[in-house]
Amino acid sequence: MASGSRQTQSQIQKLSPQQILQANIMQLTNSLLEQRIVKELEDNPTLEIVDPIDEDDENQNEADNNQESESEFDWDELDSDSDRFELVKPNSESTDFIFTNHSTPKTLNDRIKDQLIDINISEEYMNIAYEIIGNIDDDGYFKIEPILIADRLGVSEFDVHSVLDIIKSLDPKGIASKDLKECISLQINKKKYPLAYNIIQNCYEDFISKRYEKICKYLNCSKIELKDSIEIIKKINPKPGDGLPAGDNEFIIPDIMVEKRDNDWVIQMNDQSMYELRVSKEYSKMLDSKSLDMAAKKFIKGKTESANWFIDAIKHRKRTMLEIMNVIIQKQEIMFRDEKFELCPMILKDIADELNIDISTVSRASNGKYVQLPWGIFEIRNFFSESIKTKSGKEVSNTVVKNRIKDIIVNEDKSNPYDDQSIVSILESEDYIVARRTVSKYRSLMGIAKSKLRREITDE
Structure with a gap:
């Protein structure tokens, strides 16, 4: 265990602070990124909002500003600027809907992330936590093996289990359970x-x-x-993921918008409400001032560097998410051509290989993010699925098989329901090669009971 811990530390040390920041920004949804931007603006006085009006005035008055005496600036105000900073929302009709967004209930993922921020866990654990949270299903269960997360992020399985235990201690109770038994146990x-x-x-x-x-x-x-x-x-609530406020006024704000113009798919970020940021030119000029003492210069240099990193991380997130969505459209050609949710097999590695990026980057950019298509809003990670081979050699998405299993069970004789082996036989007759344990796994993931219990429930 000690060796695994040392290995994890060694792997973590390979990441620069800038890379860690990029990873953290990448996994944020638009709503969480907006909150992070507000926090950075409050904490970093060298980071400011781009105001188009001020930008025009600045170009006209740049000569006058350069003539201002350096001695007129009050250096004592440097450390207090962040305390006096006031944020003003852009005044634009195109962003009116954003105010409605702020008043809507938070997603389950957002609520878990807020609690993690409150308990102040390390950056390394936060990266693991976000990966776990992104794999919690709609019912609130975490059903994949922790070692898969460990392999994906290059960390120890021990660390993944440690973070998983932290998440299980949060609200709603029973969250991130592997099965119903653990879910009930955590709530008693x-x-x-x-x-x-x-x-x-x-x-x-x-x-x-x-x-x-x-x-x-x-x-x-x-x-x-x-x-x-x-x-x-x-x-006890068997589905802790359902424990969120529900109502007609609860809706999802997509992170990406996709629409068809002529014969082309146009992809754009739904980021109209986000502040456009820049590093303050006034603070940048101070670095060239001869009257600036070393302590103040060091402070400004550190803050401007952080501001530049933050701005670059946001740009990197936007560019990566758009590139990923573009590849998804290419690989899911049938779905986008026919405009129906019929998937081709596609895994995270397919996208990572196409863009020459890490699988973990694709995961962070996809988990918890939504895309608006002409026929509905979909979670991006739902475009990914494993492949299953047919007897004729064709590969199909496992979602096709899952849906077929569900149809078989829905239409079965309730007095004599199919067991998993019987379902395997039906699938084989339809050209699908599926093991009994795979049928059992898919059935469980869909929340469908065993044949014996389905019969008992019906008899009651």
């Missing part, structure tokens, strides 16, 4: 309800199969005690 106060906790921890299979007499015997409890504990368990 085991000191207050020890029997309910023991039922889930030690008799879970008997509980979901309703073998209540066996539970009573094993835990040495009465039927009344068991019934009371079951009532407690029933109150």
Whole structure:
């Protein structure tokens, strides 16, 4: 374990502060980036908003400004500028919708990220956390193996488990669980309800199969005690991802807009509400001042460097996201040609290889981001899927197989539902080569119970 920890530290040290900043900015949604920009403007006095009117005036009055005496500047105000800084939103009709966006409920990902910021974890752990959060499904579960995150980011599996434990301690309770058993366990106060906790921890299979007499015997409890504990368990939310405020006025603001003009797809960032930033020319001029003492010069130099890095990171994020979306359109030609959600197999590595960038960069740029298409809004990561081969040698997206499994179960005889092996046989008759464990995995991911439990539920 110590060796793995040293290896992780060595890998982390290879990243420069500028690269770490780029990675952090890349994984932010537009709404979170807006918040980050506001914070940077408050913290860094050398970073300022570009005002088109001021830009014109500045060009006209540049000669006059150069003639101002350096001695007129109050150097004592340098450290207090950030405290006096006031932000003003651009006054433009085109950005009116943004104010509605600020009042809408935050996404589950946003809420988890806010809590992580509050507990002040390290940059390294934050990178891992964002990767984990991006892989939490709509129900609030984290169902992929931690080692996949470790391999993707080049960190130790121990660190991934450590960050995962931190996320599981956050609200909503049960978030990032690997399965229903863990989700329920995380939400039960085991000191207050020890029997309910023991039922889930030690008799879970008997509980979901309703073998209540066996539970009573094993835990040495009465039927009344068991019934009371079951009532407690029933109150637990099995889908912590659904615990967000819902309503007609809740909507998603896409990060990217895609529209068709003539015969071409036009891709643009939905960033009209974001401030355009620059490094203050006034502070830049101070660096050439002979009257500037070394401490002040060092302060300004550090702040201007940070401001430039921040501006470059935003530009890098925008450029990368547009390039990724462009490649997605090329690789999902059938979907964009026919304008229906029918995917071709495509994984993160396909995009990374095409653009000659890291897989982790594609992951950060995709997770939690949404794109507005002419026929709806979609999460970008939903364009990615593994391939499954057919007996005829053709490769299809695993989403096709998932949808077919769902259709088979929806239309089955409820008094005699198909088991996983029966579904495998049906798929084989339709040219799909799928293992029984794969069917079981896809069924579980879709929240569909085993055949025995589907029959029991129907019989009730």
